[in-house]
Amino acid sequence: xxxxELLIGSRWQAAKGDGxxxxxxxxxxxxxxxxxxxxxxxxxxTALVEAEHGAAIWRRTPAHERMRILLRAAELxxxxxxxxxxxxxxxxxxxxxxxxxxxxxxxxxxxxxTFEGTQLYGExxxxxxxxxxxxxxxxxxxxxxxxxxVAITPxxxxxxxxxxxxxxxxxxGNAVILKPATSTPLTALALAECFVDAGLPDGVLSVLVGSGxxxxxxxxxxxxxxxxxxxxxxxxxxxxxxxxxxxxLSLELGASCPVVVLPDADIEAAASAVAAGGYVNAGQVCISxxxxxTHPAVTGDFLDALVPKVRNIRTGDPSSxxxxxxxLITAEEAExxxxxxxRAGADGARVLIGGERDGAVVQPAVVADVDPQSPFSQQELFxxxxxxxxxxxxxxxxxxxxxxxxxLGAGIFTSDIAGAVQAIREIDAGSVHINWTPLWRADLMPYxxxxxxxxxxxxxxxxxxxxxxxxxxVLHGRPW
Ligand code: NAD
Numbered sequence: 326x327x328x329x330e331l332l333i334g335s336r337w338q339a340a341k342g343d344g345x346x347x348x349x350x351x352x353x354x355x356x357x358x359x360x361x362x363x364x365x366x367x368x369x370x371t372a373l374v375e376a377e378h379g380a381a382i383w384r385r386t387p388a389h390e391r392m393r394i395l396l397r398a399a400e401l402x403x404x405x406x407x408x409x410x411x412x413x414x415x416x417x418x419x420x421x422x423x424x425x426x427x428x429x430x431x432x433x434x435x436x437x438x439t440f441e442g443t444q445l446y447g448e449x450x451x452x453x454x455x456x457x458x459x460x461x462x463x464x465x466x467x468x469x470x471x472x473x474x475v476a477i478t479p480x481x482x483x484x485x486x487x488x489x490x491x492x493x494x495x496x497x498g499n500a501v502i503l504k505p506a507t508s509t510p511l512t513a514l515a516l517a518e519c520f521v522d523a524g525l526p527d528g529v530l531s532v533l534v535g536s537g538x539x540x541x542x543x544x545x546x547x548x549x550x551x552x553x554x555x556x557x558x559x560x561x562x563x564x565x566x567x568x569x570x571x572x573x574l575s576l577e578l579g580a581s582c583p584v585v586v587l588p589d590a591d592i593e594a595a596a597s598a599v600a601a602g603g604y605v606n607a608g609q610v611c612i613s614x615x616x617x618x619t620h621p622a623v624t625g626d627f628l629d630a631l632v633p634k635v636r637n638i639r640t641g642d643p644s645s646x647x648x649x650x651x652x653l654i655t656a657e658e659a660e661x662x663x664x665x666x667x668r669a670g671a672d673g674a675r676v677l678i679g680g681e682r683d684g685a686v687v688q689p690a691v692v693a694d695v696d697p698q699s700p701f702s703q704q705e706l707f708x709x710x711x712x713x714x715x716x717x718x719x720x721x722x723x724x725x726x727x728x729x730x731x732x733l734g735a736g737i738f739t740s741d742i743a744g745a746v747q748a749i750r751e752i753d754a755g756s757v758h759i760n761w762t763p764l765w766r767a768d769l770m771p772y773x774x775x776x777x778x779x780x781x782x783x784x785x786x787x788x789x790x791x792x793x794x795x796x797x798x799v800l801h802g803r804p805w
């Protein structure tokens with residue numbers, strides 16, 4: 326790949342527009358991570374024309390041949406994982422340890438999706454159970470690719486969130502146009518290169534780097550696109566759902582994820598899990614622990630256990646293996662998080678530790694006595710701070726957990742199995758974890774939110790299902 330070319334129709338090409346390029350820099354120290362070509366609306370049109378052609382070829386390619394190519398892409402992703410990890414860390418400010426963990430999941434994720442792409446089963450229909458229909462007919466369903474899938478991804482997991490769309494879409498036989506986050510395009514291009522080098526046919530994959538609103542609107546409103554898979558903020562997701570028209574749509578959006586700590590919980594274990602789950606990737610995770618709801622009987626013990634663990638988090642140069650928390654994606658985002666923490670303090674909460682900012686790095690914070698109705702609880706923070714508030718009984722704890730516009734993930738710490746089972750049923754979130762925080766994901770599991778956190782599921786099996794369509798076929802044995 327020449328880094329200043331666009332990938333259009335599985336081939337590296339010069340951008341059609343005025344040849345604009347963009348330097349991608351590290352949010353930590355401004356160092357250059359690479360340079361990318363920026364796409365314009367002309368390139369969107371070229372990519373769509375290519376994708377129509379690619380979709381026609383790829384849907385006629387037998388699943389075993391698709392599998393062969395995608396398994397080769399998985400091998401290449403494995404081989405290139407150390408380099409991809411460096412790219413993730415350089416362009417996103419994530420620690421090299423976290424970036425290595427992310428990149429190392431790529432090959433397996435492609436393999437899981439590839440397998441699911443070979444499992445496009447249908448069902449036979451017992452038509453004769455319908456009164457007036459005899460046994461002269463046979464009905465069955467046939468699952469086939471959607472055609473052109475537009476994948477739009479955010480900055481926070483530049484490898485995994487790209488692959489959770491690309492791999493199932495390609496495995497199911499679709500052509501894909503990827504619009505990665507403007508701040509993290511290099512990782513997306515490096516992963517796309519694995520698929521191209523593995524032998525993906527012409528037309529099947531394009532990666533368009535550039536303005537979200539310009540490229541995004543051109544892509545999501547185009548009638549040639551059948552499926553949009555979007556991960557990002559609730560505001561952008563709402564916009565897409567307004568303008569997209571008649572298309573299949575999956576929206577993986579924002580969150581303010583709760584953890585409930587009941588009086589019978591293992592407080593030390595809960596504090597350790599929150600000290601990880603609130604600060605991974607500097608809190609820039611959709612399933613990050615944003616709110617902890619404790620019973621007043623254990624709030625003090627919980628905070629006493631949590632604060633020293635948070636104090637042990639080491640911020641600094643993301644490329645150093647000694648750093649355990651890196652930078653936020655931009656200094657502006659870090660300023661926003663710094664302001665939100667300061668405002669919570671000014672509104673009456675207690676900032677027990679953290680909240681200071683240096684460039685794009687915010688010190689990890691614990692904020693106690695937070696009003697559950699305050700913006701600090703209600704609005705997605707997407708930064709390294711945890712808000713702790715109390716609830717007097719089980720019902721009010723669950724009501725508080727459910728008391729935001731979001732519903733992506735939740736956790737509950739308790740040793741009471743009956744309470745845990747009740748919580749599983751009552752908490753309105755796409756995933757509920759007992760004795761762990763919401764910050765946990767196995768790539769194969771169904772993953773996606775309720776309420777303002779969106780709709781549709783990712784995870785290879787679920788995504789292949791959402792990136793395919795069902796046809797009903799009826800064979801009429803007699804023409805009357
Ligand atoms: P964002 O909404 O700003 O951007 C996401 C993507 O949308 C980017 O590629 C951007 O360029 C593009 N975009 C912007 N305007 C667009 C438009 N008008 N049409 C089409 N695309 C457009 O989000 P972000 O700041 O990159 O990511 C953070 C957000 O993502 C957080 O809210 C986080 O919770 C969410 N997120 C959700 C999940 C999940 O699984 N639910 C996972 C990761 C991140």
